[in-house]
Amino acid sequence: MKRFGNNVCRFVGVVTLLLTFTISSPFVCAETYIVGAQDIEYYPYYNFASEHDKGLGRAILEAFSKKTGHNFIYLSMPVKRLQIELTKGNVDFVFPDNPEWYNQITHKLGKVYSEPLTDTFAVTLVRKENQGTELSHISKLATPEGFSPVKWKQQIKNGSVEVIGVSSIYEGLRLLQNNKVDAFDVEYHASLYFIQRFPQSVSFVADLTLPNDAISFSLSTLNHPDIINELNTFLLTNSDEINDIKERYGIEDIAQLKKQLMNEQGINKNALWTPL
Numbered sequence: 001m002k003r004f005g006n007n008v009c010r011f012v013g014v015v016t017l018l019l020t021f022t023i024s025s026p027f028v029c030a031e032t033y034i035v036g037a038q039d040i041e042y043y044p045y046y047n048f049a050s051e052h053d054k055g056l057g058r059a060i061l062e063a064f065s066k067k068t069g070h071n072f073i074y075l076s077m078p079v080k081r082l083q084i085e086l087t088k089g090n091v092d093f094v095f096p097d098n099p100e101w102y103n104q105i106t107h108k109l110g111k112v113y114s115e116p117l118t119d120t121f122a123v124t125l126v127r128k129e130n131q132g133t134e135l136s137h138i139s140k141l142a143t144p145e146g147f148s149p150v151k152w153k154q155q156i157k158n159g160s161v162e163v164i165g166v167s168s169i170y171e172g173l174r175l176l177q178n179n180k181v182d183a184f185d186v187e188y189h190a191s192l193y194f195i196q197r198f199p200q201s202v203s204f205v206a207d208l209t210l211p212n213d214a215i216s217f218s219l220s221t222l223n224h225p226d227i228i229n230e231l232n233t234f235l236l237t238n239s240d241e242i243n244d245i246k247e248r249y250g251i252e253d254i255a256q257l258k259k260q261l262m263n264e265q266g267i268n269k270n271a272l273w274t275p276l
Contacts, residue, residue: 032071033227035061035219036091039076040144041168042190044249045120045217046096048074056249057095057217060117063241064234070227079146086111092224096217101148112225115232116216118246121254122151124210124273125184125191127176128203131265135210135273140164142172143185151211151275152185169194177202183210189251208261208272214254 037048037057046055054074061072075091085091087109099113126133138161143149145165155161164181166172172184173194184191188206195204206212221228235242262268 031069032073033092033224034090035072035074035093035095036082036085037074037076037095038079038082038146040079040146042144042187043193044189044251045118045187048076056245056251057117059245059249060235060242061095061219063238063245064231067234067238068230070230079144086220086222089223092221093227094220097220098216098218100150100215109222111220111222112228114219114228115235116218117235117242118217118251119254120190120215120217121188121212121257122215123186123188123191123206123208123212124151125172125176125186125204126182126207126210127179128205130182131205131207132209133182133207136160138182138210140181141183141185142166142175142181144169144172147185149185149211151213170198173198173204176204183207185211187215188257205265206261208258208265208267211273211275213275 037046039049041047041049043050043053043055046057048054048058058074064070065072072093077085082091082094086094095117097111097113124138135155138155140162141149141152142164143166145167149156149163152161152163156163164175166175169186169190172181172186173191175181176184184204191204191206219228219231262272
């Protein structure tokens with residue numbers, strides 16, 4: 001967006017339509033791009049509405065910014081609205097995004113995705129006393145509003161599982177604690193962050209006999225594939241710096257984490273959930 005001076009009207013329009021505006025200064029310099037971000041608190045990966053630490057995604061993009069001179073401002077909005085604003089040109093990039101997440105708004109528009117900024121571990125969280133519950137006994141599943149629990153696609157399609165959208169991870173944990181839902185489809189590290197700050201909670205377990213999967217978080221765009229190419233080069237050539245950032249945020253290697261959880265839950269590979 002090396003033409004921001006010619007897009008004052010666009011910028012004013014963006015500011016008025018956003019629920020949360022996370023830039024600290026009203027002035028934007030040249031070579032500045034707008035990153036549309038999910039407005040849910042999904043720390044340690046992202047919380048772009050925070051006035052303090054905005055999470056790992058922003059930390060990686062800011063490291064990229066320092067290397068290249070590209071500036072980013074981060075605008076939070078509802079998950080379902082991100083792709084709409086991308087097509088309108090009100091945002092230049094979306095984070096997080098994933099080529100496997102189907103979106104009818106942009107799926108035929110040639111959207112370009114970066115290499116993963118990070119991999120995440122999506123799990124099924126249950127109350128500890130319900131660990132080992134068979135998949136057929138899950139009838140109500142909480143998931144963050146606007147997210148697509150693709151691992152549960154078949155059960156949702158045949159009507160055996162009802163999806164309950166929640167506005168925050170706290171809300172999902174409360175529903176699970178109060179037996180209002182049977183399980184919570186959520187990222188492991190994000191759930192752990194909130195569980196550690198929810199001392200009154202019962203014990204929860206990321207049950208590996210239920211749906212789980214590694215999911216990558218990428219940056220996407222419709223109009224700036226050149227910046228995506230630069231980002232890909234940065235990710236490839238600065239792996240040590242990126243790993244340091246991940247370590248700072250407590251992001252563990254998924255393969256090692258899975259082995260650790262298997263040992264803690266006393267299960268072997270044959271008991272692991274596998275997609276049909």
